[in-house]
Amino acid sequence: MEYRDEKLPEEKVFKDPVHRYIHVRDKVIWDVIGTREFQRLRRIKQLGTTYLVFHGAEHSRFHHSLGVYEIVRRIIDDGFSGRREWNDDERLVTLCAALLHDLGHGPFSHAFEKVFDLDHELFTQQILLGDTEVNAVLKRVGTEFPQKVADVIGKTYPDKLVVSLISSQIDADRMDYLQRDAYFTGVSYGHFDMERILRVMRPTEEQAVIKYSGMHAVEDYIMSRYQMYWQVYFHPVSRSAEVILTKILHRAKQLYEASYIFKFEPFHFKSFFDRTFELEDYISLDESILLTYFQMWMKEVDPILSDLCYRFINRKLFQHTEFNPATEYRKIGELEQLFKxxxxxPAYYLVADSSSDLPYDFYRPGEESERLPIYLQMATGELSELSRSSDIVDAISGKRRTDHKLYFPEDILEQGKEGNPLYKQILDMLKG
Structure with a gap:
């Protein structure tokens, strides 16, 4: 029997709070889970700094990756298998792409990427194709198999239906993280009827579509996503923590470039500061390493690095105020001067931060970041774009919502306002 078709002697299961069980019968999937690169995801939080707001949000990318795999396995094995629109030869590459789609996330994910100008999807592909344990397992399926999995994640795979299951406006990735993040944060917004959606999902040549009878379940899903972004993902306190985390890394980089003598040398960061890092340097980083540095850097002589690390470790976060860059751009300049x-x-203690989301969009030819819409399969077999049938979805289609906040250390200003009138002036401007 070929390795790609090999099954475990007995099905393995992971107990899961969202899907109850994650089922693994394929030997390839079991071997991939056991690689060091996949196990590393246990040490990368799914929601980054959000645990400082929602104390239950300690779940990892490992949890989420297994969840995405399980949803895709159910879609294929329980829904698509045997249908003429689905090619069963694509089963294994789809399952592997689902399992490995987040493999390249770095510690605290998006904040880390922002500082060092990185792209986790590119790192996912590099890990799949590099000298790694994951690559060795995938190569046992076939010499071209790692590239196929990387192409699915890079959205260049020729079978567009396979890509849509991993990355689209209604994909397994979103269906898992909305429910999982809602469960671990303790909110109700992310819940929707996934069972119904899976029952009415159908394969087509281009993408997975939804039977018309399942439209209301999809409406619920889209509104759940909308609420989760504004109530959880863009929570202003979580963003404050991310601002401080970003500034810690910026400060350490600036000090390193200025030949500052660290008490605790940033050995793990040097190659990133110099832009000489290799794949192994990236794989070796996880959140436990960053937190260790932050703990040690609280004792640094540099007051800014020390203070920022203390704030992050002990949750002494910046306060925030509403800010409209279109009408208050002069205010920023005035505040920066007063801070100085x-x-x-002000480079570290006055930070403008924006969050933006587009909950659903339909196809807009020629526009940047075109999105394939969600299609409903009508009783006649014809496909209809979702917002044409749903008044709820039509009301939010193409409407991008953006939120701007200005972050600052209110505690420093409050403590010093009696001795320094500038502090009071700054506070009045920020709160006025």
């Missing part, structure tokens, strides 16, 4: 005069570095 007060002896507070």
């Amino acid at each position: 005069e007060a002896g507070i570095d």
